[in-house]
Amino acid sequence: MMNKLLFTLFALIIINSSLQAEELKAEKLKKQDWSFEGITGTFDRASIQRGFKVYREVCAVCHSMNLLYYRDLIDIGFSPDQIKVIASEYTVIDGPNDEGEMFERPARPSDRFVDPYRNDVEARLSNNGAYPPDLSLITKSRKGGADYLYNLLTGYAETEEGSDIGEGMYYNLYMPGNQIAMPQPLYDESVEYDDGTPNNLNQLSYDLTNFLVWAAEPELEERKRIGIIAILFFVVFGVFSFFLKLRLWKKVS
Amino acid sequence: MKKNTEVKKYKNSFLNWIEYRLPIISYLEREYGDYPMPKNANYFWSFGAMLTIILVVMIFSGIFLAMYYTPHVDMAFESTERIMRDVSFGWLIRYIHSNGASFFFIVVYLHMVRSIYYGSFKYPRELNWLFGVTIYLLMMVTAFLGYTLPWGQMSYWAATVITNLFSAIPLVGESIKIWLLGDYTVGNATLNRFFALHYVLPFVILGIVALHVAAVHVHGSNNPSGVEVKTPKDTVKFFPYMLIKDTLAFSVFGIIISAVIFFGPNLMAEVDNYIPADPMVTPAHIVPNWYLAPFYAILRAVPDKLGGVVLMFGSILVLFFLPWLDKSKIKSCSYRPVYKWMTILFFADFFILGYVGLKPAVGTYLLMARVGVIYYFLYFLVLAPLVPKFEKTSQLPDSISDVYGAK
Numbered sequence: 001m002m003n004k005l006l007f008t009l010f011a012l013i014i015i016n017s018s019l020q021a022e023e024l025k026a027e028k029l030k031k032q033d034w035s036f037e038g039i040t041g042t043f044d045r046a047s048i049q050r051g052f053k054v055y056r057e058v059c060a061v062c063h064s065m066n067l068l069y070y071r072d073l074i075d076i077g078f079s080p081d082q083i084k085v086i087a088s089e090y091t092v093i094d095g096p097n098d099e100g101e102m103f104e105r106p107a108r109p110s111d112r113f114v115d116p117y118r119n120d121v122e123a124r125l126s127n128n129g130a131y132p133p134d135l136s137l138i139t140k141s142r143k144g145g146a147d148y149l150y151n152l153l154t155g156y157a158e159t160e161e162g163s164d165i166g167e168g169m170y171y172n173l174y175m176p177g178n179q180i181a182m183p184q185p186l187y188d189e190s191v192e193y194d195d196g197t198p199n200n201l202n203q204l205s206y207d208l209t210n211f212l213v214w215a216a217e218p219e220l221e222e223r224k225r226i227g228i229i230a231i232l233f234f235v236v237f238g239v240f241s242f243f244l245k246l247r248l249w250k251k252v253s
Numbered sequence: 254m255k256k257n258t259e260v261k262k263y264k265n266s267f268l269n270w271i272e273y274r275l276p277i278i279s280y281l282e283r284e285y286g287d288y289p290m291p292k293n294a295n296y297f298w299s300f301g302a303m304l305t306i307i308l309v310v311m312i313f314s315g316i317f318l319a320m321y322y323t324p325h326v327d328m329a330f331e332s333t334e335r336i337m338r339d340v341s342f343g344w345l346i347r348y349i350h351s352n353g354a355s356f357f358f359i360v361v362y363l364h365m366v367r368s369i370y371y372g373s374f375k376y377p378r379e380l381n382w383l384f385g386v387t388i389y390l391l392m393m394v395t396a397f398l399g400y401t402l403p404w405g406q407m408s409y410w411a412a413t414v415i416t417n418l419f420s421a422i423p424l425v426g427e428s429i430k431i432w433l434l435g436d437y438t439v440g441n442a443t444l445n446r447f448f449a450l451h452y453v454l455p456f457v458i459l460g461i462v463a464l465h466v467a468a469v470h471v472h473g474s475n476n477p478s479g480v481e482v483k484t485p486k487d488t489v490k491f492f493p494y495m496l497i498k499d500t501l502a503f504s505v506f507g508i509i510i511s512a513v514i515f516f517g518p519n520l521m522a523e524v525d526n527y528i529p530a531d532p533m534v535t536p537a538h539i540v541p542n543w544y545l546a547p548f549y550a551i552l553r554a555v556p557d558k559l560g561g562v563v564l565m566f567g568s569i570l571v572l573f574f575l576p577w578l579d580k581s582k583i584k585s586c587s588y589r590p591v592y593k594w595m596t597i598l599f600f601a602d603f604f605i606l607g608y609v610g611l612k613p614a615v616g617t618y619l620l621m622a623r624v625g626v627i628y629y630f631l632y633f634l635v636l637a638p639l640v641p642k643f644e645k646t647s648q649l650p651d652s653i654s655d656v657y658g659a660k
Contacts, residue, residue, distance in 0.1 A: 067334050141527035219344040227515025231508055238504030245497045252489055
């Protein structure tokens with residue numbers, strides 16, 4: 001019987017790996033080292049701040065992040081005054097005022113990240129018909145998460161001989177099906193860093209990914225901290241229960 | 254009105270005051286203090302208490318989520334994310350609720366495995382089994398409704414696929430579907446009623462759980478030997494003996510569920526559900542939550558839509574008849590050398606069905622689903638009634654004390 005079970009398990013693995021090949025083609029992800037991984041993982045705030053700069057100067061031209069507010073930036077080490085300055089660089093439409101008119105004003109920390117486009121139609125029109133997805137949850141909404149995103153950003157290559165790439169599409173090793181509507185967004189030195197960190201493609205992609213992971217899971221540090229306490233609680237409680245159980249049941253025969 | 258002459262006396266005057274007016278103190282003492290449990294009951298008998306706790310936790314976390322959630326197609330996704338980001342410990346409450354649902358099913362499946370393997374569903378506990386299957390059925394409905402509420406891509410498309418099943422019913426199918434949706438397609442009316450039902454059904458479940466527990470207390474719990482309790486020597490009191498075992502089991506459960514909630518809260522979730530629902534974009538693979546996957550595999554195992562729907566509902570309905578399909582007088586599979594392995598194979602079969610239910614229904618997966626479905630029904634409709642006729646069973650022990658002492 002055990003043999004039969006083992007055989008079934010083995011068969012399952014074989015079948016699984018052969019079927020995987022039928023799905024859309026993409027390279028296997030190259031794993032990166034992330035500071036937020038592991039049970040005591042924390043965010044690398046310097047990297048996240050640099051990543052925010054990359055987002056503002058490059059990604060934000062097309063991609064919205066409308067689940068975030070400027071006030072959220074306090075989490076990654078910006079001061080309230082810095083946040084006011086950052087927010088004021090964007091314009092939002094508010095109103096109606098006393099005359100019933102809508103008006104423009106600089107954004108405040110309590111505003112959401114301002115969308116690059118007025119609506120979906122404009123977004124599509126400006127991007128060859130493809131809709132640039134909102135980035136607030138991007139690392140949570142793609143298989144592979146942070147590693148997928150990093151590999152995607154660094155995975156642009158010359159179109160492979162014989163691969164069928166559609167009109168206005170680009171070749172990317174890690175995109176399922178190898179074609180992506182977004183042209184390569186980051187190159188070496190795309191963004192100037194203020195802190196002297198080398199701004200090559202890998203570093204830019206790494207920092208941006210850190211920023212987007214924080215944006216998707218701002219609770220991550222608190223979650224892991226409480227998690228350790230919760231598990232310790234159950235371990236201690238369990239050990240006490242275990243010894244009490246042994247003591248009580250010794251008398252039962 | 255019968256005059257209650259035998260009011261129990263307690264040292265505590267407050268307890269006496271209550272007891273005289275409502276004999277709830279003696280009830281609790283009888284059912285949760287002195288209540289006799291077979292002393293050979295193993296840790297499989299801890300899952301019932303565990304499930305009660307999970308149900309209460311699910312109801313409480315759900316009530317808090319409902320305070321912030323907005324059941325509207327334009328706001329549901331965002332309000333869910335507001336809970337994750339802006340509500341104090343909202344992420345914790347939501348992760349407890351979403352992972353709690355998965356663990357609810359893991360524990361319910363273990364509880365059912367216990368019942369099927371040790372024959373707990375047999376005489377005199379058939380009604381108990383019927384209550385149990387009803388709870389399981391309601392849990393599946395509730396979980397499906399809850400899955401649609403965040404209004405992500407999987408929420409929307411799972412709702413579309415599942416409600417579409419009803420249109421397979423001849424003649425009235427399309428009308429039933431529209432009646433269920435409240436519209437021609439899945440939309441705001443659907444989301445609103447799904448939310449209303451998702452809120453109320455857990456309280457229905459709670460009511461049936463009360464009946465389920467009351468019913469098991471009439472004849473007492475079954476045990477691994479399947480031999481009924483004969484003398485008080487066969488039992489231990491619930492307090493403290495079973496309570497401490499249940500507490501230990503719950504601690505282990507707490508460690509496991511905490512590891513998932515805090516360190517892998519999305520392990521059992523679909524990434525697509527973090528994309529807001531979009532009726533114009535169909536996800537590459539529409540998958541149900543893992544705990545419904547075995548039935549999804551059964552649904553897709555036949556090429557005919559109506560046939561699939563009939564098989565799927567049949568596979569749940571057949572569970573209700575198990576106490577009358579299994580003809581063996583012997584409860585525990587431990588004393589049924591042949592049927593034991595068939596039952597274990599059935600558990601493996603259900604697991605494999607769940608696995609293929611999460612994969613596309615093509616090639617080998619489809620073949621596995623078909624073989625899986627055949628064995629599923631073979632087990633209930635052929636093996637359960639016929640095997641007892643040919644099986645040479647082992648000698649049952651005379652009493653529970655015999656088995657317990659032998660260990």
